[in-house]
Amino acid sequence: MKKIGIFYGSTTGTTESVAEQIASHLGVGSSEVYNVGNTDAKVAEEYELLILGSSTWGSGELQDDWYDFLEQLAGKNLSGKKIALFGCGDAMSFGSTFCDAVGIIYEKLQGTGATFIGTVDPSDYTYDASTAEIDGQLVGLLIDENNEADKTELRIQNWTDALKKEI
Numbered sequence: 001m002k003k004i005g006i007f008y009g010s011t012t013g014t015t016e017s018v019a020e021q022i023a024s025h026l027g028v029g030s031s032e033v034y035n036v037g038n039t040d041a042k043v044a045e046e047y048e049l050l051i052l053g054s055s056t057w058g059s060g061e062l063q064d065d066w067y068d069f070l071e072q073l074a075g076k077n078l079s080g081k082k083i084a085l086f087g088c089g090d091a092m093s094f095g096s097t098f099c100d101a102v103g104i105i106y107e108k109l110q111g112t113g114a115t116f117i118g119t120v121d122p123s124d125y126t127y128d129a130s131t132a133e134i135d136g137q138l139v140g141l142l143i144d145e146n147n148e149a150d151k152t153e154l155r156i157q158n159w160t161d162a163l164k165k166e167i
């Protein structure tokens with residue numbers, strides 16, 4: 001198994017909780033789970049697989065703590081590393097910007113040389129639009145604790161099972 005670091009930004013704790021659940025499924029210790037609000041992006045260089053998670057705020061914007069971290073990360077050479085994305089959002093109240101932060105991170109890190117893994121079939125979701133959907137696939141795991149909390153556990157289980165096969 002490759003060395004995995006999980007990096008999240010979370011305003012009310014939802015994405016933090018999902019990050020912890022992902023860690024537990026992948027056997028990643030709590031010392032490898034980082035809040036981007038108090039972490040130097042240099043830490044990411046230590047890992048072979050970066051699992052990056054952000055909730056979406058405003059109207060389709062990154063969670064606040066992500067801005068600086070993402071800027072720093074985007075300036076790095078991440079060739080040879082893999083990146084898997086996840087995010088939390090609300091498909092009922094924000095159906096046209098559902099989990100857009102995931103799409104923002106995906107776009108921003110395109111020039112880093114990293115390989116993205118962990119795409120998800122969108123057919124299990126109902127939303128109007130999301131920048132996380134590219135070419136008919138979601139570029140990461142989307143979680144909606146506000147409306148579909150009952151699906152969260154299985155979504156995390158399926159995603160982490162699939163990730164294990166890609167790493």
Ligand SMILES: Cc1cc2nc3c(=O)[nH]c(=O)nc-3n(C[C@H](O)[C@H](O)[C@H](O)COP(=O)(O)O)c2cc1C
Pocket residue numbers: 009010011012013014015016055056057058059060061063088089090091094097098099100145146
């Ligand atoms: C003011 C406000 C704006 C939001 N904007 C969006 C949005 O554009 N898209 C979306 O999918 N969710 C949006 N949400 C929902 C949050 O992303 C969701 O509640 C998430 O679980 C919060 O995660 P966190 O506690 O980890 O920050 C918004 C919530 C609030 C209160």
